[in-house]
Amino acid sequence: MMEAGASAPTSEPSRGPGAAWVPHFVPSSCKVRAFLDFHALPYQVVEVNPVLRAEIKFSSYRKVPILLAQEGDSLQQLNDSSVIISALKTYLVSGQPLEDIITYYPPMKAMNDQGKEVTEFCNKYWLMLDEKEAQRMYGGKEARTEEMKWRQWADDWLVHLISPNVYRTPAEALASFDYIVREGKFGAVEGAMAKYLGAAAMYLISKRLKSRHHLQDDVREDLYEAADKWVAAVGKNRPFMGGQEPNLADLAVYGVLRVMEGLEAFDDLMQHTRIQPWYLRVEKAIAEAPQ
CATH class of the missing domain: 3.40.30.10 (Glutaredoxin)
Structure with a gap:
């Protein structure tokens, strides 16, 4: 591919x-x-x-x-x-x-x-x-229904928490776009335009998204609550929602959160919620996928 x-x-x-x-x-x-x-x-x-x-x-x-x-x-x-x-x-x-x-x-x-x-x-x-x-x-209809439910939750709710959190302040917005430009390997002029215009635009957009989705004053709290809700849904008796290996819901939630890696919001999420063990298990499962 x-x-x-x-x-x-x-x-x-x-x-x-x-x-x-x-x-x-x-x-x-x-x-x-x-x-x-x-x-x-x-x-x-x-x-x-x-x-x-x-x-x-x-x-x-x-x-x-x-x-x-x-x-x-x-x-x-x-x-x-x-x-x-x-x-x-x-x-x-x-x-x-x-x-x-x-x-x-x-x-x-x-x-x-x-x-x-x-x-x-x-x-x-x-x-x-x-x-x-x-x-x-x-193996049964319940597992299929559960996977669909949480895939949709990742799209309908979790994904809308990302921008308000990574662009929460002007400093965080600039740091986020600095990372995007650096990792994206843009040219000097193109990168500078993307960094400063993008950061300013996304800071303003993040405020509109916060209002549109009725997020709390501290948007970190919504992110933390979502993470702990997901961990509770996975439960203590299985490593993944898919059982012994990640299913499409595991991969969707992991993928949405992965976009924050390297940013302050991601570090806060790992520190203030119970999601890190599950996140690291998915990361390990992906790294060890048969080639």
């Missing part, structure tokens, strides 16, 4: 579809990366400038991540992180053609809470498996 913008992906038919996705420092993209890493699917990263976004001009769909998958002679574009994960997992389990699988997740136009038209995707938390495949993967 390869992670890219408009460049052509490599093809590795023995390992599944080739792939491309962007960018690195977005929670939804980190979800996809966690999935790809755990399943040992090779890929290449192409970063997207958070201000100019020129790297995705090839796509009429303007949100990230975007995944390009090469299957035989055809190139498939997958949009939306949860659709990408569900479609690829369906492919890995069932072996159905990816071209067919994509049709099970049709886009539809909807109005969000602000009255803005957005693109949503049907069935995005559902794996398109037959009864035997589903039984082999989940």
Whole structure:
């Protein structure tokens, strides 16, 4: 697999579809990366400038991540992180053609809470498996329902806590964009523009997000409560929500939180909640994934 913008992906038919996705420092993209890493699917990263976004001009769909998958002679574009994960997992389990699988997740136009038209995707938390495949993967309906519930929770709640926390103050916003620019390997002028304009914009946006999602005055408290809620849902009798190995909900929550690594918000989260043991277990499981 390869992670890219408009460049052509490599093809590795023995390992599944080739792939491309962007960018690195977005929670939804980190979800996809966690999935790809755990399943040992090779890929290449192409970063997207958070201000100019020129790297995705090839796509009429303007949100990230975007995944390009090469299957035989055809190139498939997958949009939306949860659709990408569900479609690829369906492919890995069932072996159905990816071209067919994509049709099970049709886009539809909807109005969000602000009255803005957005693109949503049907069935995005559902794996398109037959009864035997589903039984082999989940063992029962309860496990499947639980996985879907918490994948949606990661998208509907947890992801909205990230920006208000990493851009909580002007200093944190600048530190976050300094890290993004440094790790993203932008050019000097492009990087400076991304750092200062991006930090200023995201600091202001984070305040709007705080109000929109009715977060507490100290947004860290919402982050801590969410982390402890997740740990309670996993429980004490299993290392992961998926049992002995991470399931798609584990990977989604881990991926969303992973985007904060290296930042003050992440250090605070590890220090003030009970999530670190679970987080380190997922990290270890991904690192030890069979190649």
